[in-house]
Amino acid sequence: MTKIYVKKFGGTSVGTFERIEAVADAIAKAHFEGERQVLVLSAMAGETNRLYAMAANIDPLAPARELDMLVSAGEQVSIALMSIALARRGVNARSLLGSQVKVRTNSQFGRASIESVDTGLLMQLLDEGAVPVIAGFQGVNEQGDVTTLGRGGSDTTAVAIAAALEAAECQIFTDVTGVFTTDPNIDPDAQKLDSISFEAMYEMARQGAKVLHPDSVACARRHGVVLRVLSSFESGSGTLIRFDEPEHSGSGIVGIAVTRGQGLVSVAGLVDQPQAEVALFQALANASVDTDLVVQLAEEKALAFTLAQGALDKVLTLIDRLALEQPLADVRHESPLAKVSLVSTGKAVMAEVGARVTELLEAQNIRVKLLSTSEIKLSVVIDEVHLQHAVRSLHRAFDLNKV
Amino acid sequence: MTKIYVKKFGGTSVGTFERIEAVADAIAKAHFEGERQVLVLSAMAGETNRLYAMAANIDPLAPARELDMLVSAGEQVSIALMSIALARRGVNARSLLGSQVKVRTNSQFGRASIESVDTGLLMQLLDEGAVPVIAGFQGVNEQGDVTTLGRGGSDTTAVAIAAALEAAECQIFTDVTGVFTTDPNIDPDAQKLDSISFEAMYEMARQGAKVLHPDSVACARRHGVVLRVLSSFESGSGTLIRFDEPEHSGSGIVGIAVTRGQGLVSVAGLVDQPQAEVALFQALANASVDTDLVVQLAEEKALAFTLAQGALDKVLTLIDRLALEQPLADVRHESPLAKVSLVSTGKAVMAEVGARVTELLEAQNIRVKLLSTSEIKLSVVIDEVHLQHAVRSLHRAFDLNKV
Incomplete structure (x- = not known):
């Protein structure tokens, strides 16, 4: 047939x-x-x-x-x-x-x-x-x-x-003509990928790559459907999202996804108060606020999380109300921030990648506000004004312009 | 219930x-x-x-x-x-x-x-x-x-x-607030009817009253559904379309419906050529031309019919083609014409109504180009320029301003 x-x-x-x-x-x-x-x-x-x-x-x-x-x-x-x-x-x-x-x-x-x-x-x-x-x-x-x-x-x-x-x-x-190593509007050196694994594509989508919605990638993976992203305006074979791991050269980093318009909230003292922490996240969940990265800052005994900038006011109000019932320590917030995520083939050692990213950004006076890793990705949160500069230097440093 | x-x-x-x-x-x-x-x-x-x-x-x-x-x-x-x-x-x-x-x-x-x-x-x-x-x-x-x-x-x-x-x-x-004795835009004396029979409403709709489509009236009659026409902009009880014949005073005429933009075609000599007549109407039917009134003019041995003005060119071309095969006598056409139809309760004697209408219009130098009657309505075709004048005088003559 x-x-x-x-x-x-x-x-x-x-x-x-x-x-x-x-x-x-x-x-x-x-x-x-x-x-x-x-x-x-x-x-x-x-x-x-x-x-x-x-x-x-x-x-x-x-x-x-x-x-x-x-x-x-x-x-x-x-x-x-x-x-x-x-x-x-x-x-x-x-x-x-x-x-x-x-x-x-x-x-x-x-x-x-x-x-x-x-x-x-x-x-x-x-x-x-x-x-x-x-x-x-x-x-x-x-x-x-x-x-x-x-x-x-x-x-x-x-x-x-x-x-x-x-x-x-x-x-x-x-x-667009396919999936790129990063957003070509941010870095003109961004390269189109001929193929990418489901795992990396899913993570790129989750971390802000708009070409596919993560749910559809997950659905395709679940049902064994081979996906291809193509341009409807230009000819070309696009990007194949496939089950067998494509060969990647060099760094083990596949691409850099970005999300703008982020806010960061840090609540000091929460680390010693597990009940207060539970109450806070319960309140956020009840208010349908999606938090993204959540990090314990051990040194400052603080809990920090990122969320969409637009939800910041709502969250600060929620925390205020919560403070009436339970004494919450110092609450700080910052925006507008951007999240920059490096997605790997799974082969890169994320601790090493983290060290390199931090070093690279700090050498350029870009402060890393928050860093979070999983097996397959590393995200850093920085001031949004530094986004383009940070992405371009990371893209070059991890050889993504040579894919 | x-x-x-x-x-x-x-x-x-x-x-x-x-x-x-x-x-x-x-x-x-x-x-x-x-x-x-x-x-x-x-x-x-x-x-x-x-x-x-x-x-x-x-x-x-x-x-x-x-x-x-x-x-x-x-x-x-x-x-x-x-x-x-x-x-x-x-x-x-x-x-x-x-x-x-x-x-x-x-x-x-x-x-x-x-x-x-x-x-x-x-x-x-x-x-x-x-x-x-x-x-x-x-x-x-x-x-x-x-x-x-x-x-x-x-x-x-x-x-x-x-x-x-x-x-x-x-x-x-x-x-509009209901069904009127005639189009209020043509005659400001038009009166809203409190009720009207299905038969008269169907005929009014067929003859150009736009408030209801004849098919929906026929469908309602068939299924025994009582219809009411009301305004969605003003309050009021509108017009009830009902099965029992409402009482009508006077002339037996319920209303006057009009259709503008009509054309008239008359083909002389056809009365003696039944085959040519059949061929003509077959050709019109094949070309999906809806003819409206069809009248034999015995005196002139001609056949005349009305149709939408927009279809006139198409019909003249068809007749030309037909003439190549069969000799057709003199073909004449006129437009723009209007059809004025008096719809009765069924009680009026249409021959008498016809005589009165003709007399009334001709007294005002409005020439009746064609007249057609059925049990329940009488239609005259006149020059469109005379439409308002004709409707107003007929509306008054048949006491419709006093409904």
């Missing part, structure tokens, strides 16, 4: 009539060359936000079920337009909603998880030589309500469909 | 956030007064045309299935927004697509007919005290494809749902 390719196009790839026509050209070409394709589309760029804004105009706290009904109209438009463009090229294209493909999810409106995908209709259409054009980001729960997936939703739809169809590859078409 | 009211709101009634909020206010008020309501909504004004224009931008001859997938996104947005507005008012509103209510249609994409409606979910929601907010104009065929209904589609959805739920009334909310 001819291999099946699932191809996902994001919002910018279908954001204008010109883009839709260009994608249709490419799909029609592959179709007439005999490729079996299944498309998964996002809404046209800006459309989902436009719909959310309409809802917010009526009620900023609109019911999640109704928001999902509303925003799922976005993909409905893009799949219909793409099918029309394909039909004009003689391709038997068939637009399909999440409910029609029976993308069954749980009932967590707004951040639903896919439980199963029905392949019956898709296989039938493929056997008829048709190209299914599926609305990403949406599904249907057991009661038949429309649901939408969490962030990275359309990628996850594509991965789930590729898994169900046992596709040869799930191709994620974006506005 | 409390009576059920099905309330349909058209595009202008949900065309802005302000209008949505105003409708939600009225629905919430009735809800908390204990009324059992089911809403049927159109897309926001202009939205369906915007979506069709997007498709035309890619392919003016887009596949009908894909067009239906595309434009049905319009109602999806309006039902979600309305449900959000209702939820904010404490009403348990539930937006529902045609597919979720199982509005089953045939597979005539773009002009599908409703075959059945499933009341299970709707009755369950009503029993829970919820307000179902249903997308009009759309359904689903046996294969699960999204379909859209023909013109007047949302009205027909409302009628079909009212029939299935055995609702007390199907209320059609529009931008």
Whole structure:
């Protein structure tokens, strides 16, 4: 049987009539060359936000079920337009909603998880030589309500469909030519990677690389789906995310991911007060604040954690309230900070990497506010103003410009 | 059991956030007064045309299935927004697509007919005290494809749902306060009717009254659904369309409907050539030209018919081609014309009405180009420039300003 390719196009790839026509050209070409394709589309760029804004105009706290009904109209438009463009090229294209493909999810409106995908209709259409054009980001729960997936939703739809169809590859078409050693907007020396392991890709995504959402990478790994990130604007073989560890030269560092707009909170004295610590994190969890790096600073007997800058005020208020009940020592905060994460193949010794990074940054008078390591990555938190300088020097120091 | 009211709101009634909020206010008020309501909504004004224009931008001859997938996104947005507005008012509103209510249609994409409606979910929601907010104009065929209904589609959805739920009334909310004796823009003396029979309403709609589509009136009559036309902008009891004949005073004429932009074609000599006549109408039918009034002019041995002015060129070309095969006599055409139709309660003697109308118009030098009667209506075709003058004098002559 001819291999099946699932191809996902994001919002910018279908954001204008010109883009839709260009994608249709490419799909029609592959179709007439005999490729079996299944498309998964996002809404046209800006459309989902436009719909959310309409809802917010009526009620900023609109019911999640109704928001999902509303925003799922976005993909409905893009799949219909793409099918029309394909039909004009003689391709038997068939637009399909999440409910029609029976993308069954749980009932967590707004951040639903896919439980199963029905392949019956898709296989039938493929056997008829048709190209299914599926609305990403949406599904249907057991009661038949429309649901939408969490962030990275359309990628996850594509991965789930590729898994169900046992596709040869799930191709994620974006506005970049692949996965880079770091953000090319920060360092023009950033190199496109031909391939990367799932583990490293997952960590790059978690640490801020925007090309793929970590959930879709995790989902692909779980189901054994080979992913490829490609440009929908330029030709090229993109970056293959694969199970066998690609060969990496030199330092053992694969890439540098960055996250801007971070805040740092440190609470002194907490190390000796385990109950206060528990109470603090319970309060943060109750308020749905996502903390990122959490570090015990033994010397200062303090606990420090990072979080999105936007959540800082909320957290300081929470800590104030907590202090009324339990005496909390000195609370400090800083922002705007940036997190710079070096992701390894798993071969690098992170203690050594840490020493080198600290030395390198401090030699340039960039203070490392916080350092955190895992088996596969090392993150440092620095002032955001130093971000570009730090990334460029680390990129060069770890030979990433020579990948 | 409390009576059920099905309330349909058209595009202008949900065309802005302000209008949505105003409708939600009225629905919430009735809800908390204990009324059992089911809403049927159109897309926001202009939205369906915007979506069709997007498709035309890619392919003016887009596949009908894909067009239906595309434009049905319009109602999806309006039902979600309305449900959000209702939820904010404490009403348990539930937006529902045609597919979720199982509005089953045939597979005539773009002009599908409703075959059945499933009341299970709707009755369950009503029993829970919820307000179902249903997308009009759309359904689903046996294969699960999204379909859209023909013109007047949302009205027909409302009628079909009212029939299935055995609702007390199907209320059609529009931008006018009810059905008028004639278009108030033409004659400010036009009177709102408190009630009208199905027969007269159907004929008024067929002859150009835009407040209801004739198909939805016919559908309501067939299923025994009592219709009421109301304003969504002003309070009032609107116009009831009912089965028992309302009392009408005087002339037996209920109202005057008008259609502008008509063309008239007369073909001389056809009366003696039955085969040529058959060939002509066959050709028109093949070209999907809708002819309206067709009259034999015995004196001139001619056949005359009216049609939309826009189709005139096409028809003249068709007749030219036909003339190559069969000798057709003198072909004449005129435009722009208007059709003025007097609709009766069935009690008026149309021959007498005809004589009076002709006399009245000719006394004012308005030439009647064509006159056609049925049991319930009389239509005259005149130059469009005379329209206002003719309607005003007929409206007065038949005492419609005193209804």
